[in-house]
Amino acid sequence: MASLTLIKKIQKETVGQTVTLRGWAHNIRSSGSIIFIEIRDGSGFIQGIIEKKQLGKKGWAEAEKITRETSLEIEGLIQEHPRQKGVFEAQIKKISLKQVADEYPIGKKNHGPDFLLDHRHLWLRDQKQWAIQSIRQEIIKSTYQFLWQNDFTKIDSPILTPTACEGTTTLFELEYFNLGKAYLSQSGQLYLEAAIAAHNKVFDFGPTFRAEKSKTRKHLIEFWMMDAEMAFVEHQESMNIQEKLISFIVQRVLKNKGPELDLLARNKEKLEKTKPPFSRLTYQEAIQKLQKMGSKIKFGDDFGAEDETLITADSEIPVFIEKWPEKIKAFYMKSDPQNNKLVLGADLIAPEGYGEIIGGSQREDDYQILKKKMKAAKIPLQYFQWYLDLRKYGSAPHSGFGYGLERIVAWICGCQHIRETIPFPRLINRLTP
């Protein structure tokens, strides 16, 4: 009997074998007594050739019923494409249809984004959409592998939290039994800081939520963040770890998802350059450079999307911008010992206009200084005494960073719009399907 396999496992050694495949008719072309179907099984795509003379009358009658997206099982003899080396085809010997699909609503014509998003449950089957999600999966997988190889422990931070550390205007709120309001978390960082004294290097990786009314190519309402936090790690070492992580991810995608990158017409040569060390500019250097390049940005301003694009215009690898003015960064960042108006924070900006992919910093570890910073930032101390406690009982230098998964997927895949980087995007005007 022909053995069941996956399309991605078909290789030179499979040639001459008859295998069973289960999947869907992704595309069909017919010419008289021969039907070409592109079969998709979730692991890849392969051309199947159905010849009337091979299948006999009954089999051919079945074959003629096949519509786009029909689910089926086939037995086929694997052969190499006569002209394309390394491309394989299946000479189909037997067909069993599972369900003959109704006329598929997604056609070959160009649909608008609303139509495609309304049909996201089907659009996921599109070859490019499949490639994006396959690459997303490789990014997730290589992130876990890197962190586990480097002794990080996964500590799941809570989603439901009693308050926010950076204002409540972009928070989703809900009623939590008799305890009043709860808010959906925007970062697990503070909780991870508690866990480092128990586990040393920790991370979380989960959904976060921003009830932000901005509608741009780079914003999602629900998106995934990976936060890492490390005891006894200072600012520069944290950046070393970040560039190693990002390089590891990119190299893994290049190694394992080459065909998917090709399907997306992604320039792989640019990605190949993603290796440590990345460039490091201070905020001040970056401001000067931007001004020389014509930006109107002034010292003390935060970067806009245009500045992020401009600052990496001459770089094919990500660029760190470090040592930001205290005033435009979060209260928990440690002051720069060389200039206490600056903090030891760094943003990592992806090239090619994809913007910030990581935000990180060394954290303030002194109880009195942190308390002062919290008061200045008008943080409600009663909710954060536990966070201050961490500076009373075995405080240590520590650093951490958070990466935005969808931003990284967009950059590596070369996606124009972030909505394609997540399986079921949540936008200001979209909560379905």
Next chain:
Amino acid sequence: MASLTLIKKIQKETVGQTVTLRGWAHNIRSSGSIIFIEIRDGSGFIQGIIEKKQLGKKGWAEAEKITRETSLEIEGLIQEHPRQKGVFEAQIKKISLKQVADEYPIGKKNHGPDFLLDHRHLWLRDQKQWAIQSIRQEIIKSTYQFLWQNDFTKIDSPILTPTACEGTTTLFELEYFNLGKAYLSQSGQLYLEAAIAAHNKVFDFGPTFRAEKSKTRKHLIEFWMMDAEMAFVEHQESMNIQEKLISFIVQRVLKNKGPELDLLARNKEKLEKTKPPFSRLTYQEAIQKLQKMGSKIKFGDDFGAEDETLITADSEIPVFIEKWPEKIKAFYMKSDPQNNKLVLGADLIAPEGYGEIIGGSQREDDYQILKKKMKAAKIPLQYFQWYLDLRKYGSAPHSGFGYGLERIVAWICGCQHIRETIPFPRLINRLTP
């Protein structure tokens, strides 16, 4: 110079070397001119021996300042414990204190659960709590490894959803811009069913929420679920995969977290028996067995916690209960072809009273039958047309299951109460820290 290492990496080969460790003083005993500190660095625990004559006057003065939870860096000569083989100690040669901790609020006396939960940010450092989270991490890691080795793709299902499939009484709701209410997801299953036609075998692994007013040892408001969904997989094969996954997890924990299980005084011999095949009882057989054992359960009743404990009383491995009455299971389960009043669903019950750890089923794949079932269950069809669509365009036999992470952690660790299995538990009366 002594090289920096982690306690877990100290082994026979390290004896005679001088290493640097960074961590916390977990415990201190002093006797005149010698101080014993148990050092914790997140990877493990080691005894450090500080002798006055070794450190000199200045060093000894520092050593005398060490309080519980003080953060420090030491250089120590590794030696094997004179009487305990395989146990190592560090003869401390140099000490550098990072922060001398204030008097630690968690003492050696017994604290009540409220006190400990109020101090969860510190309680995580407790040896048993550390062991539980380390085992949780191993369970997470082995889950990912198993799924990735078996060609599953991670598809992150959305948390914010427009409606629920099983009633809204236990759902958290929030305002979603101008689109009305959104609800926090209780399962990604339906979304994963959409993704199988694109990726074949898929899973998600994320937080889920239940606004349930029950306050038991087994309930959390926020907990983690792993949902898996598989195209072309039928009911029995799905159970095969589930028992392989659970066995893989348990064997990995036994292999890699033996000392942590010992810290929890967990009976490892019982866990060692967790290997396929698990017992499989039909619901009907289970009812008869329970009745013989004295339960008052009747055919048609769902299982209570007591029934779950009773049915596994004579088993050291998990038990599947399959083929449930349609009336007490969800609408999406496929009818048993041999008896259409039953469905091809199975619950996996852990032994030793830990209850249900997996719920799964083959899914209904026929458009008309599913529509009928949804109408009967009063599901608002307008929200679920996309789900019905999946049966129109390449429907195929498929099955899936969801595991509750904290239930599995509780079972493997032998935890009395589920609140200790998650880093920051959310309970009906607790949203902090």
